[in-house]
Amino acid sequence: xxxxxxxxxxxxxxxxxxxxxxxxxxxxxxxxxxxxxxxxxxxxxxxxxxxxxxxxxxxxxxxxxxxxxxxxxxxxxxxxxxxxxxxxxxxxxxxxxxxxxxxxxxxxxxxxxxxxxxxxxxxx
Amino acid sequence: xxxxxxxxxxxxxxxxxxxxxxxxxxxxxxxxxxxxxxxxxxxxxxxxxxxxxxxxxxxxxxxxxxxxxxxxxxxxxxxxxxxxxxxxxxxxxxxxxxxxxxxxxxxxxxxxxxxxxxxxxxxxxxxxxxxxxxxxxxxxxxxxxxxxxxxxxxxxxxxxxxxxxxxxxxxxxxxxxxxxxxxxxxxxxxxxxxxxxxxxxxxxxxxxxxxxxxxxxxxxxxxxxxxxxxxxxxxxxxxxxxxxxxxxxxxxxxxxxxxxxxxxxxxxxx
Numbered sequence: 001x002x003x004x005x006x007x008x009x010x011x012x013x014x015x016x017x018x019x020x021x022x023x024x025x026x027x028x029x030x031x032x033x034x035x036x037x038x039x040x041x042x043x044x045x046x047x048x049x050x051x052x053x054x055x056x057x058x059x060x061x062x063x064x065x066x067x068x069x070x071x072x073x074x075x076x077x078x079x080x081x082x083x084x085x086x087x088x089x090x091x092x093x094x095x096x097x098x099x100x101x102x103x104x105x106x107x108x109x110x111x112x113x114x115x116x117x118x119x120x121x122x123x124x
Numbered sequence: 125x126x127x128x129x130x131x132x133x134x135x136x137x138x139x140x141x142x143x144x145x146x147x148x149x150x151x152x153x154x155x156x157x158x159x160x161x162x163x164x165x166x167x168x169x170x171x172x173x174x175x176x177x178x179x180x181x182x183x184x185x186x187x188x189x190x191x192x193x194x195x196x197x198x199x200x201x202x203x204x205x206x207x208x209x210x211x212x213x214x215x216x217x218x219x220x221x222x223x224x225x226x227x228x229x230x231x232x233x234x235x236x237x238x239x240x241x242x243x244x245x246x247x248x249x250x251x252x253x254x255x256x257x258x259x260x261x262x263x264x265x266x267x268x269x270x271x272x273x274x275x276x277x278x279x280x281x282x283x284x285x286x287x288x289x290x291x292x293x294x295x296x297x298x299x300x301x302x303x304x305x306x307x308x309x310x311x312x313x314x315x316x317x318x319x320x321x322x323x324x325x326x327x328x329x330x331x332x333x334x335x336x337x338x339x340x341x342x343x344x345x346x347x348x349x350x351x352x353x354x355x356x357x358x359x360x361x362x363x364x365x366x367x368x369x370x371x372x373x374x375x376x377x378x379x380x381x382x383x384x385x386x387x388x389x390x391x392x393x394x
Contacts, residue, residue: 007327
């Protein structure tokens with residue numbers, strides 16, 4: 001039952017990553033046609049555009065969502081690969097703890113970076 | 125080609141330190157199957173050779189073995205269809221060996237039993253006591269091909285995930301769980317989910333598709349597993365359509381027996 005739920009979240013996170021990465025590709029590479037994401041004009045990586053996107057609450061939420069989805073999808077997938085090697089029960093538990101702590105730590109760090117970027121961009 | 129060379133893997137636990145191959149020469153006769161060749165060896169060259177068989181016609185699923193690198197039924201495999209005069213025979217991989225070509229299928233059947241491969245009704249009705257359950261031909265199509273499985277173990281032997289992951293239930297038990305989940309007479313999805321939703325469930329399948337390729341009965345276990353993944357996924361999201369189990373038609377009360385048709389014999393059991 002637990003695996004059924006985790007696997008479902010894994011699939012949903014994968015779909016989320018595909019959607020958000022698609023959005024990223026559109027923003028970064030279709031800027032000629034969709035300039036609304038780059039209000040400062042010019043290339044998408046120019047400072048004005050980066051600052052405008054970072055200061056947007058929608059973009060900040062998107063970054064955090066992408067971070068969470070990618071972390072869960074990637075770490076759960078890696079955990080499954082490791083579990084297929086049939087490790088002993090103790091090692092499985094250690095992998096679970098390590099991945100939860102590592103995942104939460106990276107999520108906290110990434111969230112802080114996105115929020116701090118948003119606040120800094122707004123203060124400019 | 126007048127004769128066929130059989131390379132047979134031999135192993136007797138407790139006697140042999142490790143498996144080894146032994147060569148036998150068998151005269152090629154029209155219609156010779158691998159099973160016939162093994163019988164020829166046993167009757168004329170080495171009576172100690174051991175393998176499992178029963179029906180000789182691809183129904184019982186006993187004689188599954190690795191023939192020229194592919195899991196097949198020995199009784200269903202003509203020598204001429206192999207296209208070579210050398211036949212390499214080994215027991216099914218991914219199982220412990222009892223002796224020579226006899227694999228230990230008990231773990232597979234234990235897992236199969238865990239999946240509750242039978243009709244489960246929550247309403248207390250059984251087919252024999254109350255009559256027949258109504259099922260349309262469309263409903264039958266949902267599971268029919270999976271019911272052709274003869275539990276030979278060829279799919280388990282071909283599965284790369286079973287080879288590396290001892291926890292994975294494997295294609296046969298999972299396909300059979302799906303066969304009953306899709307049966308309109310069945311109400312046992314919630315019970316089977318207790319096993320399927322755990323760590324042994326279908327998520328571990330990498331969809332290599334070898335199980336479907338080697339199945340001697342044309343069953344597609346890989347498809348069953350993918351369909352089961354979808355059902356379990358939708359179940360978590362509460363999007364899995366709930367249908368009532370097939371109703372019981374009941375025994376006809378006003379039917380009259382036509383002349384000349386004898387009464388059915390009395391049941392001898394139950």
